[in-house]
Amino acid sequence: MSLSQEVLQEHLDDPAVLCCRRPAGTLLSGQDFEDPTIFDDMVESNLMTLSDDGLSIRQALGATLASDAEALTQLTPDMLTDSVQKDESALEAVSQIQDKEATPASSKQSVESVPTINSDGTLHLHIDKSEGIDLDIPLGVLPSIAPAEGMKESVSFKAPAVEESIPDKVLRTLVKRDYPVHQVVLGSQTSYADGVLSIDRSLVDQAKESDSLVKDITMDVIAPNARHVYSNTIMDVIPIAAKAEGKLGEGITNVLSGAVFVLTGMDEAGVQIHEFGSCEGYMDEKIRFGRPGCPDDSDIMIRVDVRIEEGTGMERRGPFAAHSACDVIIRAIREKIGALSTEDAVNKEVFKDVRRKGRPRVVLVKEIMGQGAMHDNLLVPSEPCGVQGGEKNVDMGNVPVVLSPNEVLDGGIHALACIGPATKEITRHFFREPLVEALQNDEELDLTGVVFIGSPQVNDEKSFVSSRLGSQIEAMEVDGAIITTEGFGNNHIDFSENIEQIGSRGVPVVGVTFAAYQGQLVVGNPYMDAMIELNKDEKGFENEILADNTLTADDARRAILMLKNKMSGIPIEPPERRWDEAIIKDNQKLAR
Amino acid sequence: MMQLTTAPGLRSEIYVPITPKPVWTPLKKPLSQCKVAFITSGGIHNKKQVPFNTAGDSTYREIPSDTPSSELMVTHGGFDNSDINKDVNAMLPIDRLRELRDEGFIGSLVDTFYGFMGGGGNVDKFTKATGPEIAHKLKEEGADIVLATGGCGTCHRSATIVLRACEAAGMSTCLIAALPPIARQQGAPRITAPHVPIGSNAGEPNNKEMQAGILKDTLDAVEEFDHFGQLKMLPYEYRHNV
Numbered sequence: 078m079s080l081s082q083e084v085l086q087e088h089l090d091d092p093a094v095l096c097c098r099r100p101a102g103t104l105l106s107g108q109d110f111e112d113p114t115i116f117d118d119m120v121e122s123n124l125m126t127l128s129d130d131g132l133s134i135r136q137a138l139g140a141t142l143a144s145d146a147e148a149l150t151q152l153t154p155d156m157l158t159d160s161v162q163k164d165e166s167a168l169e170a171v172s173q174i175q176d177k178e179a180t181p182a183s184s185k186q187s188v189e190s191v192p193t194i195n196s197d198g199t200l201h202l203h204i205d206k207s208e209g210i211d212l213d214i215p216l217g218v219l220p221s222i223a224p225a226e227g228m229k230e231s232v233s234f235k236a237p238a239v240e241e242s243i244p245d246k247v248l249r250t251l252v253k254r255d256y257p258v259h260q261v262v263l264g265s266q267t268s269y270a271d272g273v274l275s276i277d278r279s280l281v282d283q284a285k286e287s288d289s290l291v292k293d294i295t296m297d298v299i300a301p302n303a304r305h306v307y308s309n310t311i312m313d314v315i316p317i318a319a320k321a322e323g324k325l326g327e328g329i330t331n332v333l334s335g336a337v338f339v340l341t342g343m344d345e346a347g348v349q350i351h352e353f354g355s356c357e358g359y360m361d362e363k364i365r366f367g368r369p370g371c372p373d374d375s376d377i378m379i380r381v382d383v384r385i386e387e388g389t390g391m392e393r394r395g396p397f398a399a400h401s402a403c404d405v406i407i408r409a410i411r412e413k414i415g416a417l418s419t420e421d422a423v424n425k426e427v428f429k430d431v432r433r434k435g436r437p438r439v440v441l442v443k444e445i446m447g448q449g450a451m452h453d454n455l456l457v458p459s460e461p462c463g464v465q466g467g468e469k470n471v472d473m474g475n476v477p478v479v480l481s482p483n484e485v486l487d488g489g490i491h492a493l494a495c496i497g498p499a500t501k502e503i504t505r506h507f508f509r510e511p512l513v514e515a516l517q518n519d520e521e522l523d524l525t526g527v528v529f530i531g532s533p534q535v536n537d538e539k540s541f542v543s544s545r546l547g548s549q550i551e552a553m554e555v556d557g558a559i560i561t562t563e564g565f566g567n568n569h570i571d572f573s574e575n576i577e578q579i580g581s582r583g584v585p586v587v588g589v590t591f592a593a594y595q596g597q598l599v600v601g602n603p604y605m606d607a608m609i610e611l612n613k614d615e616k617g618f619e620n621e622i623l624a625d626n627t628l629t630a631d632d633a634r635r636a637i638l639m640l641k642n643k644m645s646g647i648p649i650e651p652p653e654r655r656w657d658e659a660i661i662k663d664n665q666k667l668a669r
Numbered sequence: 670m671m672q673l674t675t676a677p678g679l680r681s682e683i684y685v686p687i688t689p690k691p692v693w694t695p696l697k698k699p700l701s702q703c704k705v706a707f708i709t710s711g712g713i714h715n716k717k718q719v720p721f722n723t724a725g726d727s728t729y730r731e732i733p734s735d736t737p738s739s740e741l742m743v744t745h746g747g748f749d750n751s752d753i754n755k756d757v758n759a760m761l762p763i764d765r766l767r768e769l770r771d772e773g774f775i776g777s778l779v780d781t782f783y784g785f786m787g788g789g790g791n792v793d794k795f796t797k798a799t800g801p802e803i804a805h806k807l808k809e810e811g812a813d814i815v816l817a818t819g820g821c822g823t824c825h826r827s828a829t830i831v832l833r834a835c836e837a838a839g840m841s842t843c844l845i846a847a848l849p850p851i852a853r854q855q856g857a858p859r860i861t862a863p864h865v866p867i868g869s870n871a872g873e874p875n876n877k878e879m880q881a882g883i884l885k886d887t888l889d890a891v892e893e894f895d896h897f898g899q900l901k902m903l904p905y906e907y908r909h910n911v
Contacts, residue, residue, distance in 0.1 A: 081793065096823065097725040097789030098746050111789065114687070115826065118850040124822045124867075148747050148789050149822065437673065521673050536693045536897075567896040570691050592683045599853055599898035601685035608683035635682075641673045650680040660680045667676040 080107045085134065088113045092127050093137035093152040103142040110134055111149060117654060125149050132157075243434040249327040250429050251483045253318075254422035256414065258336040261298045261377050267409045269417065274317075274336055276379070276410065284381075284405040288398035292345055293384040296406065299339075301375050304361035309341040309382055310349040311356050311363070311623050312396060312495055314370055314505040315403065318461035318488055319411035326430070326484035330461050331414045334424070337372050337505060340403045342383040343390070350390040350399065354621045356498035363498075365613075368624040370506030381406060393453055393471065396493055404464040411460055428517065430483045436523040437556040437644055441482075441512055442546065442579070444562035444572055445502070446494040447475040447531025453493040456480070456529060461488030462504050469493075475531025475538065477546045482517045485510055485527050494563070499614065499625040500591045502563040506624065511633040512559065512589075519637065525553055530575065532568040539571050547578030557644045559636050561589040561628060565596030565619070573600045580604025585643040589636050591626040593617030593656045607649040609636045610661055617656050634668040635661075689856035691897035692833050696814065696841040698776075700888050703813040705770075706779040706840075707734075708803060710787025710828040711753070711760040711820030711870060712745030720744035721786035727794035729785040729803060734778045738764050747788035747821030748868040752909055756874035760818055765871075765880045774885060779810040787820060787827025795827050800834030808838045814891055815842040816884070818870040822851055829855040843891050845870060845883060849900055859894050861887040864906040873907040 080088070091113035099109055113134075119125040131151040132140075140157040150156075259272035267277040281294050299306055315338040322328035339360075342350045349355040356363040366374050381403045389395030446452035447470050455467025456478060470478070480489050490507040516524045530546050533539050550558065558579045562572045572590060579586040581604060589609040592598055594617025598605075611628055614620045643649060653660060696703070712721050714730040721728070723746035732741065741761065743753040752759045761784065769775050783803050787795075807815055815835040819825035825848050832842040836858045843859040846852040847870045852860045863883045865872060872880035886903050894901075 095789075098723055111823065112792070115822070115851060115854065118848070118854050119822050121850055122822065122848045124848065536691070536695070570897055573685075574691075588683070590683070598683065598685050599900075600688045600691055600856075602690075603687055605683075605685040606681055607679075608681045608685060610682035635679075638674075638676060639679050639681075642675045642677070642679055645673050645675050647675055647677050647679075650678070652681040652684045654684050656684070661682050664679050664682065667679055 080110050080112060082107060084112065085110070089135040090133050092116065093132045093134045094125070095146055095148055095150045095152065097148045099142055099146055101142055101144045105137050105140050105142065107138075110137075119149070125151070127151055128153070130154075246432040246434070248430040248432060249481070249483055250427060251327055251487055252329045253332050253426040253428070254321070254329060254419070255332050255334040255424035255426070256417055256421055257423050258333050258377060261336055261379055263296065263298060267413055269333065269410070269414050274333060274410070276406065280406045280409050284402040287402045287405050290386045290389055290395060290398035291383060291402045292386060294402055295382045297380050299360065299378040299380055301377060304378075306360050307358065308360045308363070308380065309343045309357050310351045311339055311341050311498065312350060312399060313340040313403075313492060313503045314338070314372060314623075315340065315407060316462050316488065316505050316508050317407060317410055317414070318508070319415040320460060321415050321417070325457060325459070325461065325489055326481050326487045330487055331417050331422075333410070333414060335375065336377040336379060338403060338407055339372065339378045339380045340383065340399060341380060342385060342399045344385050344395065345387040348390055350385065350396055351495050351498070354497040354499070354619055356621050356623050363621070364623045365625040368506075368627055368629065369509050369511055370503040370624040370627055396495055397453070400491070400493055401464050408460070408463070408465075411463070428483050428486055430481045431517070431524075433520065433523040436521060438523045438525050438554065439516065439557040439559070439640065440525050440528060440550065440553055440555045441516055442477075442528045442530060442558060442560040442575065444530055444532055444560065444568060444575060445470060445490075445492075446496055446564060446568065447471050448534040448567070452496065452532075454529075454531075455491040455493065457484060457489050458491055462491055462508055463488070464491055467491050470529065470531040473531075475533045475542045477528045477530040477542065477549050479526045479528050479549075482513050482524055482527055485513050490529070496564040497619040498621050498623045499619045500564050500596075500611070500627060501624070502627055503624065506627060511628055511630040512561065512636060515630065515633040515637055516559075521641070525555060530571075532562070532571040539574065543571060543574040543578050546575055547582060550579050550584060551582055555584055557640050558584055558586045559589060559640055560586060563627070565591050569596070569598055570600055573598070573602055573605060576604050577602045585640065587636050587640045587643065589628065589632065591619070593626075595619050597656070606651070607639050607643050608652065609639060610656065612656070631665060631668075635664050638668040639664075686854050688854060688898075689833065691858075692836045692856070693858055693897045694836050694839050694841050695895070696891055698813060700775055700892055701773055702776045704777045704779055704811050705766065705775045705888070706782060706807045706810070706812040706815045707761060707763070707766055707817065708783040708785075708815060708828070708831060709761045709818045709820065710785050710790070710824040710831070711818055712743045712786040712788070713741055713753070713757060713761045713784040714744065715740055716742045723786070723788065725789045725791060726786045727791050727799050729783050729799060732761070732763075732782040732784050734763065734766070734780055734782050736763065745786055745788060745820060747824065750868065752869040752874045758880050759869035759871055759874040760820065762871045762880045762884055765877065765884050768881065769884060769888075775888065779807060779812045781806065781810065785827065785831075787824030789823050790827035790830075792826070792830065795830040796834075800831040801838075803831050804834040804838040804840070807835060807840060812840050814888070815840050816845065816887060817842070818845050819847060819852070819867070820870060821867055822848055825851040826855045829857040832857055841891050843887050845887055853898065853900060856898075858897050859891060860900040861890050861903050862900060863903040866907070866909055869907060869909060872905060876907070879905050879907065
């Protein structure tokens with residue numbers, strides 16, 4: 078392979094393996110060694126075995142081969158002429174490059190002691206090699222300190238120039254008022270009172286008229302204790318919520334708790350509306366109850382089953398027609414609950430978009446589907462989780478769009494995507510997105526916003542939207558980022574490029590996705606060194622159980638801890654080469 | 670001063686192969702209208718041409734696509750050559766490609782195929798010179814699809830580098846890989862993988878049915894794959910005892 082000097086210096090301690098056939102008497106130099114980065118694959122493919130008694134490249138450089146040797150032979154001491162005077166100049170040449178190009182990371186060898194922050198607010202740094210220099214720097218004069226390896230637990234991220242704390246600035250407040258639903262009745266009128274939600278059956282007829290692609294609709298109510306009911310694939314789970322005051326993301330939203338809409342469907346030919354996997358089957362088996370996107374254990378499900386025109390399930394217009402029809406019914410309920418009295422609310426949740434000056438600025442990037450067909454999402458509809466007024470991310474070219482955390486939690490995303498059921502983020506997921514909630518409530522962080530970026534179908538568009546994300550991150554001047562993606566496969570290309578766009582700007586970034594066994598990443602870059610696995614399936618598969626492998630509060634805790642570690646300069650240890658549930662469990666213990 | 674609550678000892682939870690950037694040219698025509706090229710890093714050349722240097726070689730040999738297979742040979746030190754010596758189609762399925770053209774499965778063949786010896790291949794030279802040169806010549810000939818076989822482990826890397834250059838130049842490529850993990854790690858845009866040993870990457874020697882099947886399935890995969898990095902295992906198995 079003829080390792081270049083730069084590559085060679087990175088691999089001095091890796092096994093020395095000949096790249097090509099070499100005759101006896103060869104004075105070994107960089108051009109004789111194989112690139113160690115391919116060894117794992119070679120060993121896995123049984124093309125090579127590596128023994129423990131082999132030489133490192135450092136040891137073999139400058140030595141002479143005693144006999145002819147084949148390509149991919151690992152060098153051992155007996156293969157080199159023992160009487161030979163090892164030519165040290167080869168290694169020296171490398172060392173010189175090392176010295177010349179010493180990076181902060183490699184220069185730590187010369188720093189004997191780890192920098193510490195003293196109680197008097199100074200940074201203590203002892204450098205041994207330069208004949209001993211002690212530096213005591215008042216932290217106040219440093220605009221930013223990236224703490225070095227070894228400074229663990231509760232490390233200082235930034236030293237504000239002014240000692241007194243700056244008050245948090247609340248940009249907007251959202252109140253979600255909960256109104257309980259104990260019973261759902263299908264009758265002749267739509268109303269809510271005393272825990273009973275009545276829905277006018279004739280709304281189904283109105284819904285059928287909403288789009289010519291809709292051929293039939295049925296609606297029924299499924300009680301929590303009678304869920305062993307067969308269902309077509311579940312396209313969405315939609316909360317019933319309406320604005321009482323203000324616009325999306327602020328003011329008051331009335332939410333019916335204890336009942337959710339479940340949108341299911343197939344086309345006239347009996348084909349499920351889905352792409353990669355479908356969760357048709359018995360609802361008690363095909364839904365992971367309690368996931369952020371799913372109905373909870375005690376929820377009543379109002380199922381709206383839509384039959385759409387044959388062959389349109391894989392086009393944008395088909396699933397959109399089904400969602401629009403379902404929204405006709407939910408809209409009628411919204412009109413009735415917007416004006417409910419405050420006294421009837423059983424619970425009140427308060428959400429605040431807060432800017433916390435002096436805290437590390439972070440951004441959450443959520444990659445959503447955007448590949449035409451039925452991979453689409455509606456952004457910022459006029460009512461919570463609604464359809465009307467929403468902009469389709471596919472029509473917007475999948476470019477990154479910023480929502481405030483409150484806008485997300487107030488139903489700012491109506492999810493149309495019909496990707497694999499276990500990994501898709503559906504409308505209810507966004508309504509109670511665990512990472513948005515956790516970041517918004519974390520008083521150590523200043524959450525700047527939530528960026529939604531689509532995953533386009535066309536390759537050129539992929540690089541376009543990724544590079545726009547990079548520019549946006551640059552303009553936001555954030556100190557850290559978490560990026561999530563639903564689904565797996567094709568969109569992992571966008572995912573890795575998006576991470577690179579962020580990471581290459583020097584912003585610590587944590588990636589969150591389902592990969593496990595079935596979704597193993599096929600592309601990657603060096604910025605993807607802090608990753609959170611969303612899999613919950615025992616065997617690591619897209620198991621076609623609704624929302625099983627989506628982001629939970631536990632996953633959010635690990636992701637935030639990993640980001641804080643990374644921002645603080647605490648190394649994230651490399652993963653195993655194979656998906657390993659034990660690592661996730663160990664991380665979870667640390668994130669409790 | 671703001672403190673961040675941290676906890677050392679976290680491990681990254683997902684293995685990430687460090688791969689080159691995706692490169693992708695979608696296939697825009699039906700196979701029956703496509704002009705197909707074949708390249709191999711398995712050391713195939715014409716018997717009259719200068720043999721490859723088995724200690725490492727980044728040169729290539731032009732092989733006219735109408736060359737009788739009897740005029741081809743292998744020079745490669747990285748694997749057992751006996752299968753190719755029996756039937757060169759086990760590495761460069763030149764007879765099968767002509768049959769596929771004649772039966773109309775593909776539109777046509779380029780005039781020139783390329784052979785090189787990718788064992789221990791110099792990454793820099795393949796990336797900067799050999800790859801772009803071959804890609805340029807194939808593009809000039811109007812190739813729509815470029816198929817390749819690897820050979821040894823590092824041959825898979827060399828073949829992938831050249832295929833990536835072709836993909837970047839606007840051709841849809843696929844590596845028929847005996848060692849798919851290496852093809853993937855090195856960033857092959859498309860990969861098919863029959864269960865074959867290195868040295869007969871394109872199928873069992875003298876087994877026309879298997880060789881044609883591997884080619885057809887690979888061409889179908891080129892049509893079917895819709896994004897970078899996809900891999901399809903092919904249902905053909907051959908084991909040879911050296």
